[in-house]
Amino acid sequence: MRLSEFFLPVLRETPNEAQIASHRYMLRAGMIRQSSAGIYSWLPLGFRVLKKIEAIVRDEQNRAGAHEVLMPTIQPAELWRESGRYDDYGKEMLRITDRHGRDMLYGPTNEEQITEIFRSAAKSYRDVPRMLYHIQWKFRDEVRPRFGIMRGREFLMKDCYSFDLDFESSRLAYNKMFVAYLKTFERMGLKAIPMAADTGPIGGDLSHEFIILADTGESEVFCHQDLMNMAVPQDVDYRANLQPIVDTWTSVYAAADEMHDPANCPVPESELVSQRGIEVGHIFHFGNKYSKPMGLSVTGPDGTEQDVIMGSYGVGVSRLVGGIIEASHDDNGIIWPDSVAPFHVGIVNLKAGDDACDAMCADLEQKLQAAGLDVLVDDTGERAGAKFATMDLIGLPWQVVVGPRGLKDGQVEVKRRAEGDRDSMAPDAALQRVIAGTAVDAATQGMF
């Protein structure tokens, strides 16, 4: 991609409404634009990150055995009257009346909708277990949207729903999602802590929040230090028994500040870690909370009708964009993990229009693309300092600097955004270092 042809409206100064790092940088790096309170447009750079995160979430859901569907954003009120939540949900639900006077709503979540879909199709115990998910925009009319994309009113969420015959089977689904979440967040370069959570308005008796660690996070998390270094399982067989993995992760102390009681904490202070964090995922087992009132049942092996046992599993996809920035930035801008970077490498042409520089940049771009990397070439007429500042701001993992001075000696410079140091080397060596040093996520390969 040539920057001279791209749409990247960077801001040199921070808009005064943006207080936290992710909001400031998303606005400055031209990733998003605010439409109204808590509602944003995604510009090309932000859109690429959002889509890459979505692709990774999708890939892990598929691996766990869930099937993707797509439900509408607008739902009929009748469904919510069936579950009883139409009256319970309150002002957070955006209610709409269509031209015929029918009560509709913009979905804040999809338990009712998925229950309706499943009940119309599932009749026998042979139709379960199943897991269905979708990645769709939600709307919750928050009283106070804030922190940019992190607590918007409109947000992109992956929500998965499990359908099982009994509790024990449902627990297997819960465990699959638990493990899938560990892997999903790790794949985005995040350290996620699963924490036992209140089941809240959705109800039920088994629930975990997944909190990613970031110094600027909203809530404080207390946990045993062992959790910090716990290895996320690789190459998981989702048909195998996952209970040992879940047990390993849930046996270690972890609590949000409202649940944490320093006086009665089982972990000695020397082993206790206190960190700030952001909730990016939440999984619930909620039994027959929806299946019972909405009449979702199947005929069991013994010929009796049984309520289907359900769970729901959410990931805040758009929130993750902000969450990753909160977890990974410095004073100069964003530092993207390879897997979700909008481009893996930025080539800085210090003298656009110079034949040698132009040719070198084009050659590097072509070879990096051939190796499967997403490449942004700054071929604008900006001065060097401005180009460097923009590159640091948008946070691409690698920068390759091509200028007449270095090129005279057959050298280009390679800079790793995270560490900041620059090395001069021959172009071939630069290619090799960047290609070898980039972990392109398979789910994002060739997306753009």
Next chain:
RNA sequence: CGGGGCGUAGCGCAGUCUGGUAGCGCACCGGUUUUGGGAACCGGUGGUCGUUGGUUCGAAUCCAAUCGCCCCGACCA
């Protein structure tokens, strides 16, 4: 929903107290000299001062209403 703050050019701000017809920096356009960490100089473009009503000879400025946005708290993917 309680408390606080702010709406003046794309962004950051001054001007409001004390009314006299809008300004600064950056950005943008043209030119010259420059060119390896946000260049300098010259010349330009761009604003119904959030909106509506009122007071006044005259309102960004005073009064009233209204809309929007942000921050703190309670609540949430």
